[in-house]
Amino acid sequence: MNTYYAANLLIYAGVDIIALLALNLQFGVSGIVNFSFIVFQAAGAYTAAVLSLPPDSANGGFQIYFGGYQLPFPLPWLGGAVAGGLLSIPVGLVVLRKLRSDYQAIALLVLSIITNEVITNARPLLNGAAGLALVPPPLSDQIDPNTSSYQYFYVGLTAVCVVLVFVLVNRVVNSPYGRSLRAMREREIAAVAIGKNPVQLKLTVFIVGGVIAGLSGAILVGFIQLWAPSVWLYPETIILFAAIIVGGRGNNVGAILGALLVPVGFEEVTRFIPTTIGPPGLIPALQWVAIGLLIIGFLWFRPDGVRPEPRHVFDGAPVLEDVDHARGT
Amino acid sequence: MDLYVAAFGFGLVSMSVIAIAAVGFTMQFGITNMINLAYGEVMISSAYVAYYLNKAGISIWIGMIAGALFGAVFSFLLNRIVYAPFLRKGTSHIGMVIVSLAVSLMIANLLLPIVGYYNVSYQDTTGGLIRAGGIVLTTNQIAIIGIAVVLMLLIHGLLRYTRLGKAMRATAANPTLARNCGIPTQRVVDAVWLITGALCGLAGVVAAMNSDSFAIANGAGFLITALAAAVLGGAGQPYGAMIGAVIIGMVTELSAAAWAPEYKEVVAFGILVAVMVLRPQGLLAKRGALAAAG
Numbered sequence: 001m002n003t004y005y006a007a008n009l010l011i012y013a014g015v016d017i018i019a020l021l022a023l024n025l026q027f028g029v030s031g032i033v034n035f036s037f038i039v040f041q042a043a044g045a046y047t048a049a050v051l052s053l054p055p056d057s058a059n060g061g062f063q064i065y066f067g068g069y070q071l072p073f074p075l076p077w078l079g080g081a082v083a084g085g086l087l088s089i090p091v092g093l094v095v096l097r098k099l100r101s102d103y104q105a106i107a108l109l110v111l112s113i114i115t116n117e118v119i120t121n122a123r124p125l126l127n128g129a130a131g132l133a134l135v136p137p138p139l140s141d142q143i144d145p146n147t148s149s150y151q152y153f154y155v156g157l158t159a160v161c162v163v164l165v166f167v168l169v170n171r172v173v174n175s176p177y178g179r180s181l182r183a184m185r186e187r188e189i190a191a192v193a194i195g196k197n198p199v200q201l202k203l204t205v206f207i208v209g210g211v212i213a214g215l216s217g218a219i220l221v222g223f224i225q226l227w228a229p230s231v232w233l234y235p236e237t238i239i240l241f242a243a244i245i246v247g248g249r250g251n252n253v254g255a256i257l258g259a260l261l262v263p264v265g266f267e268e269v270t271r272f273i274p275t276t277i278g279p280p281g282l283i284p285a286l287q288w289v290a291i292g293l294l295i296i297g298f299l300w301f302r303p304d305g306v307r308p309e310p311r312h313v314f315d316g317a318p319v320l321e322d323v324d325h326a327r328g329t
Numbered sequence: 330m331d332l333y334v335a336a337f338g339f340g341l342v343s344m345s346v347i348a349i350a351a352v353g354f355t356m357q358f359g360i361t362n363m364i365n366l367a368y369g370e371v372m373i374s375s376a377y378v379a380y381y382l383n384k385a386g387i388s389i390w391i392g393m394i395a396g397a398l399f400g401a402v403f404s405f406l407l408n409r410i411v412y413a414p415f416l417r418k419g420t421s422h423i424g425m426v427i428v429s430l431a432v433s434l435m436i437a438n439l440l441l442p443i444v445g446y447y448n449v450s451y452q453d454t455t456g457g458l459i460r461a462g463g464i465v466l467t468t469n470q471i472a473i474i475g476i477a478v479v480l481m482l483l484i485h486g487l488l489r490y491t492r493l494g495k496a497m498r499a500t501a502a503n504p505t506l507a508r509n510c511g512i513p514t515q516r517v518v519d520a521v522w523l524i525t526g527a528l529c530g531l532a533g534v535v536a537a538m539n540s541d542s543f544a545i546a547n548g549a550g551f552l553i554t555a556l557a558a559a560v561l562g563g564a565g566q567p568y569g570a571m572i573g574a575v576i577i578g579m580v581t582e583l584s585a586a587a588w589a590p591e592y593k594e595v596v597a598f599g600i601l602v603a604v605m606v607l608r609p610q611g612l613l614a615k616r617g618a619l620a621a622a623g
Binding site: 031033035094095098099101102103105106107109110111113114117118121234235238241242245278279281282285286288289291292293295296299300303 | 364366411414415418420422423424425426427428430431432434435437438439441442445446549553556557560564589591592594595598601602605606609
């Protein structure tokens, strides 16, 4: 196993873990079905790209985009995170305030399809369908990005972000605030009755998730050095949902497990199936079919996932069996 | 000015196509309480059924009937095999939306290796040109408008004047109460999937006829326009969907003339956002998007 392959695998795993921790906070813990999650990741990636790229007249001007500020390392990543959060505000204000939860889901799905279409067609904005290429990796002016030590340095940077995000998200989920979120997910009216403001809770979680999604996009674009509409089509969000459902909704460890099983494990295993079998495009198409089957299969046979959300029971709370018994009589 | 008069003509065709799709979608949602995100993919599958018949030398009008039948059977089976078991299991509203999205992904990708990535189009579907006061339409486009008008009248008749229509409205309003009144809601739901599936299949064929060419990727676009019209009219409201289709069809075609044709779906989306902000319940529904789920 060569260095590049190992680094590639680890960085993809890190990016997927970060993204899934954010999606788990939104979907698993708070019940927001964010079908446009990938858009926020894309916002972070594009922002990080235009912040670190030189002006578009460089490189012979073969691509056109706005910005091109050539900012030093941590700024593009921070910018990506901020962009994810900023984009979440208007979207959240439109979608999360009045709409019923299934309407929220379809509105976000449509948003994801349309945003991709607009970015593809509006070339002067972010170079259209061809996307942005030659994005400078972080600190590439100080360390040669083509060495194996740089690869491990990047893995290290990603790992630091994974740990930071995990600690943050874990603290939110296990705090009284996280309990409010779960209360809202389980029964919104009851949460309102005890004085919680679901719109405020949802908006906050949506923005925090957007920030983390933006960061994950920024990390990814720094490594793969290109970003185009074809890498953030709406089915990419469905893979992330599959990972959450497989891992266990509402469980952060489950989200990490889901990241390792679905986007990383599944892609790595199917990579070795020769793509020359059958008509062109058969194997990639069947991979998507398998993702669909994975979702439907898990929702049918094991809706709580591999690692179900832990049940929190407090001292003095009535035992569930007793409650059931009391209800039965 | 001529450009806008011509665009008005295309708007008439466009609204007819959208009306067929949106009425089917909204009835599915209103009566079975199921947001079927695979609707666009069923449309495109039916369009391909008609395409292969057309390619074999069969008239597109027979292909259209075949597409409608295919859509009906496909939707019926989809409900029986996937959706109904999940609903019986007590899967939440959101769970059902995710299931239907997964189904949509699977249909598109099962179809892809069979039909290929290439854009295809029907043969001999244009017919002669008819001009009337600046509006230029083909005879087939006139036929599409005619089909849509007849279908809308049939839906109106079905819902208002037949026992089945009455049973459908009762099931939509309160399924438990309807069952207690002796309405066989299970059979009513089956009938709804067959009827709306036929509308869906037919809509797929006319939408494919109305565009120069089509490919699998168009399924998402079909879904968006149907969704926009249905939500604009008030989800679950067949008459609302008709009004929604008129508005979306006309506005998108006029905007294509005034601005850029590649942003048609963006305009439809803009209308959708405006409705969701200003009047989430839609034009006709009293509750619609505002009501608590399930």
